[in-house]
Amino acid sequence: MASLTSAYPTSKLRAKPGLLERLDLPRRVVFVAAASMIIVVAMLMIFIVWQGTQLFVKDGYSLGAIFDAKWDPLADTPEFGILPFILGTIVVTAGALLISTPLSVGVALFLSEVAPKWAKSIVQPALEIFVGIPSVVWGWLGITVLVPFLADTFNGPIVISLPIVGTIFSMPGFLTGFSWLAGSLVLSIMVLPTITSVSYDAFRAVPQELRTGSLALGTTRWQMIRHILIPSALSGVLTAVVLGMTRAAGEALAVQMVIGNSPTLPEAITQPMTTLTSQITLDMGNTVFGEPWQDALWTMSLVLLVISITSVVLVRVINKRRMGS
Amino acid sequence: MPITAVYPEPVLRRVEVTAPRAAVQVAARPADIKIATEHVSISYGDKVAVRDVSLTVQDRSILALIGPSGSGKSTFLRCFNRMNDLIPGASVKGEVCLDGENVMEADVSVVELRRRVGMVFQRPNPFPMSIYENVAYGPRRRGLNDRRKLNDLVETSLKRAALWDEVKDDLRRKSGLALSGGQQQRLCIARVLATDPEVILMDEPASALDPVSTLRIEELMRELREAYTIVIVTHNMQQAARVSDVTAFFTMADDRAGYLVEVGPTGQIFTRPSEQLTEDYISGRFG
Numbered sequence: 001m002a003s004l005t006s007a008y009p010t011s012k013l014r015a016k017p018g019l020l021e022r023l024d025l026p027r028r029v030v031f032v033a034a035a036s037m038i039i040v041v042a043m044l045m046i047f048i049v050w051q052g053t054q055l056f057v058k059d060g061y062s063l064g065a066i067f068d069a070k071w072d073p074l075a076d077t078p079e080f081g082i083l084p085f086i087l088g089t090i091v092v093t094a095g096a097l098l099i100s101t102p103l104s105v106g107v108a109l110f111l112s113e114v115a116p117k118w119a120k121s122i123v124q125p126a127l128e129i130f131v132g133i134p135s136v137v138w139g140w141l142g143i144t145v146l147v148p149f150l151a152d153t154f155n156g157p158i159v160i161s162l163p164i165v166g167t168i169f170s171m172p173g174f175l176t177g178f179s180w181l182a183g184s185l186v187l188s189i190m191v192l193p194t195i196t197s198v199s200y201d202a203f204r205a206v207p208q209e210l211r212t213g214s215l216a217l218g219t220t221r222w223q224m225i226r227h228i229l230i231p232s233a234l235s236g237v238l239t240a241v242v243l244g245m246t247r248a249a250g251e252a253l254a255v256q257m258v259i260g261n262s263p264t265l266p267e268a269i270t271q272p273m274t275t276l277t278s279q280i281t282l283d284m285g286n287t288v289f290g291e292p293w294q295d296a297l298w299t300m301s302l303v304l305l306v307i308s309i310t311s312v313v314l315v316r317v318i319n320k321r322r323m324g325s
Numbered sequence: 326m327p328i329t330a331v332y333p334e335p336v337l338r339r340v341e342v343t344a345p346r347a348a349v350q351v352a353a354r355p356a357d358i359k360i361a362t363e364h365v366s367i368s369y370g371d372k373v374a375v376r377d378v379s380l381t382v383q384d385r386s387i388l389a390l391i392g393p394s395g396s397g398k399s400t401f402l403r404c405f406n407r408m409n410d411l412i413p414g415a416s417v418k419g420e421v422c423l424d425g426e427n428v429m430e431a432d433v434s435v436v437e438l439r440r441r442v443g444m445v446f447q448r449p450n451p452f453p454m455s456i457y458e459n460v461a462y463g464p465r466r467r468g469l470n471d472r473r474k475l476n477d478l479v480e481t482s483l484k485r486a487a488l489w490d491e492v493k494d495d496l497r498r499k500s501g502l503a504l505s506g507g508q509q510q511r512l513c514i515a516r517v518l519a520t521d522p523e524v525i526l527m528d529e530p531a532s533a534l535d536p537v538s539t540l541r542i543e544e545l546m547r548e549l550r551e552a553y554t555i556v557i558v559t560h561n562m563q564q565a566a567r568v569s570d571v572t573a574f575f576t577m578a579d580d581r582a583g584y585l586v587e588v589g590p591t592g593q594i595f596t597r598p599s600e601q602l603t604e605d606y607i608s609g610r611f612g
Binding site: 117207209210212213214215216217218219220223227228231232 | 411436437440443448451452462463467513516520
């Protein structure tokens, strides 16, 4: 009796083809697509790390010299203290999140728990339009509306004093309107849709049975939101805030237009300052490839990269904890 | 310790808002009728789910609602604590009276109503928190914060739900979600008991459980009958026959969605039903 295998002339099972040969055409296409994405990201990271460390390797600056407040690239011995930019990015982002988070979470709760259908059908497209507005438009609006408004409204020093205690708070007024506050306000509008839509998804992901379970026990809707919904969706809301933070820290154009671009340490929300991104966009046209000044800008890019990688890791940790619980 | 002793304010147990209007009905009804529905019809948009149902439930008895899928029994059950309010497009007509007070009135507090009429769902839905916190959830939302009273209440409720012995060692450490399906369902019953209801609605409470857990839930229902009025929806006719005092048979037809065929003492419904439809259903010839 002829064995079954003899009917087939060559045994393809035994051959050891290469990785790509083992895949049929559609799989090859998606494999190449996935691989090229990883390669692009990897190359970008290698390039930025390489360029970002040139300031130390080639130009001989120490880490201490970088984490300094003095930025003077045109001096005889140029100084590249990027501390004002790092702190600027942090405080402008923090200000934006402080304004935007309560508002966004409120909108998300409204959409997910309160809004009737017709209201949803207005608010949701409105949010999508928000996302679609280019940052230069927000920046331009900031310059023409917000900045003059701040300058005109609060032009004197802002002082709060009590009868007996005396002055408890004083802050210089807006000189030009270009300021930390203007930057944070513009950014807060730009990150609002991000935080809103991601926290909306987090609220919708809470099982309906938990809502009905709570309501059936005779709790009010607000008690249900406060004690069941928000704790259950907390990690999702945190993810939303971190994503908003990434977007705020990475935004360059609109911030640069309203923040005043003064390389000083942040002092008051009324004062002009600058951020990593706005300083990079402002300076890059004035530099020559390979000179210390441009190397310093690359170091700032590296810092931005570290910030965004940290937030990605943060999101992953938050989500892992959610899965674990 | 009785659960009621924990809640000192009797006002929580009664819907005050409807008292004046209810006075007439109170005089007219027999004292031992806990729930009465009058011509209740429920529809979702254009689709009618329950048509013109009138029945009464005796105090401290178990009413079973049986019938094929889509006959509107769950929908009907949900009108007792107005959970249909939460479903967009649902509208309820007719009267649902709890102790003679029409709970469908616009000025009735659904929060108070649901405290008096608790509900256990088909799929166990413990909250993602500890066993203790699950049971303490309702009382805490009612403003009970006294630690000792809460401890007592949690213990009493879990004992009454026949879960105490299995969970007493890690009340605070173990999540409600870490229990087995049957234990989760008894936890949900304990959670309802802790809010001191008068009526407990059960929507196929054992349909997601194994036979042993089902038996435990049924035993539990017989015990709870001593203190509570229970309305249960079930697909399982043996279950209805085993646990209930009164059975109501619902069915639907092409032109008549969700109507009540007959209601009567469980023994009679299962042995000498007066309607042919009921006999066909319980003997397995239909549905």
